[in-house]
Amino acid sequence: DASDIEKGTYPHFMLKEIDEQPFVIRKIIQEYQNENDEIKLDPDVRQAMMDCDRVYIIACGTSYHAGLIGKQFIEKLANVPVEVHVASEFSYNMPLLSEKPLFVYISQSGETADSRAVLVETKAKGHPALTITNVPGSTLSREADYTLHLHAGPEIAVASTKAYTAQMAVLAILAVDTAKAKGIELEFNPMKELGIAANAMEALCDQKEELEQIAADYLSTTRNCFFIGRSQDYYVGLEGALKLKEISYIQAEGFAGGELKHGTIALIEEGTPVVALATQENVNYSIRGNVKEVAARGAKPCVISMKGLDQENDAFVIPQVHELLTPLVSVVPMQLISYYAALHRDCDVDKPRNLAKSVTVE
Numbered sequence: 001d002a003s004d005i006e007k008g009t010y011p012h013f014m015l016k017e018i019d020e021q022p023f024v025i026r027k028i029i030q031e032y033q034n035e036n037d038e039i040k041l042d043p044d045v046r047q048a049m050m051d052c053d054r055v056y057i058i059a060c061g062t063s064y065h066a067g068l069i070g071k072q073f074i075e076k077l078a079n080v081p082v083e084v085h086v087a088s089e090f091s092y093n094m095p096l097l098s099e100k101p102l103f104v105y106i107s108q109s110g111e112t113a114d115s116r117a118v119l120v121e122t123k124a125k126g127h128p129a130l131t132i133t134n135v136p137g138s139t140l141s142r143e144a145d146y147t148l149h150l151h152a153g154p155e156i157a158v159a160s161t162k163a164y165t166a167q168m169a170v171l172a173i174l175a176v177d178t179a180k181a182k183g184i185e186l187e188f189n190p191m192k193e194l195g196i197a198a199n200a201m202e203a204l205c206d207q208k209e210e211l212e213q214i215a216a217d218y219l220s221t222t223r224n225c226f227f228i229g230r231s232q233d234y235y236v237g238l239e240g241a242l243k244l245k246e247i248s249y250i251q252a253e254g255f256a257g258g259e260l261k262h263g264t265i266a267l268i269e270e271g272t273p274v275v276a277l278a279t280q281e282n283v284n285y286s287i288r289g290n291v292k293e294v295a296a297r298g299a300k301p302c303v304i305s306m307k308g309l310d311q312e313n314d315a316f317v318i319p320q321v322h323e324l325l326t327p328l329v330s331v332v333p334m335q336l337i338s339y340y341a342a343l344h345r346d347c348d349v350d351k352p353r354n355l356a357k358s359v360t361v362e
């Protein structure tokens with residue numbers, strides 16, 4: 001059938017979509033750049049970012065995790081305060097809003113009912129809305145004032161991969177564009193750094209055998225698995241845990257490294273796999289401390305670090321990229337480890353039980 005043709009030589013859409021990520025990032029660089037190598041972005045979006053006093057990011061699932069990283073970009077680069085909310089929570093428990101909010105809806109499909117419910121409500125209140133989506137003609141795109149397109153190509157696998165990395169790339173460009181519009185001097189060249197990240201992603205896609213072995217060693221029979229990290233690594237850990245539970249049905253949770261001692265560490269047993277991310281220099285020492293804490297209680301740590309911060313016995317080392325963009329790269333080994341864990345456990349990778357690609361009911 002048609003789906004076999006689209007998959008080409010790949011056994012699953014998920015694997016194909018993981019491999020497409022470096023090309024998607026390069027496509028985004030192209031689409032968001034003019035002939036003078038300047039950022040090309042809808043001037044109305046720029047104005048909306050300039051006019052607001054606070055950004056409210058609304059999303060669900062993996063898109064919510066991209067929003068957590070987007071907050072880092074927008075606050076650190078453009079100096080605009082950002083809140084990130086799960087759509088279904090925001091609907092029923094709306095926080096106090098600032099005077100001039102800008103709502104940013106992040107949605108791969110542009111059809112998620114939980115996010116749409118918030119959009120309808122905030123539009124009714126007269127607040128401007130920007131949708132960042134992979135489907136420009138979608139409901140969320142049509143009903144918002146502005147749209148930024150992800151250019152990731154159709155994502156078929158239920159577990160989102162390339163849309164997540166595309167969302168982060170577009171958010172980084174948006175943040176830099178806003179910074180420039182505000183006259184903020186930046187050392188950070190987003191297109192150059194995204195290009196470096198794309199090359200790193202491509203290198204990781206060539207290390208499938210190594211990552212399949214990690215999945216076999218740590219995840220083939222385990223009942224649960226924890227992901228720890230600090231700052232950006234914590235948010236990527238949340239996404240790593242979500243990927244793993246979605247497709248392998250392993251009970252997986254992401255935690256902030258410093259919170260372990262406040263409860264979660266009670267769950268560590270002999271042999272519990274703990275995936276620890278170490279890509280941020282300022283927290284490298286403290287996350288290494290957390291790894292020692294869990295190892296001392298019998299856990300089997302699987303450290304994924306970045307070159308330059310790596311230590312002996314790390315399970316996997318990603319290439320060095322700009323510290324802000326590490327999530328685009330460190331998520332790739334986690335996607336692949338989840339993929340192989342699901343494969344080894346005979347799970348239906350592209351169509352996991354109980355899940356839908358886009359959820360159009362609240």
Ligand code: G6P
Pocket residue numbers: 060061062063106107108109110111112115158159160355356357358359
């Ligand atoms: C569903 C999918 C998730 C996705 C979420 C949000 O639950 O299974 O993979 O992250 O919806 O989807 P959206 O299209 O709004 O990004």
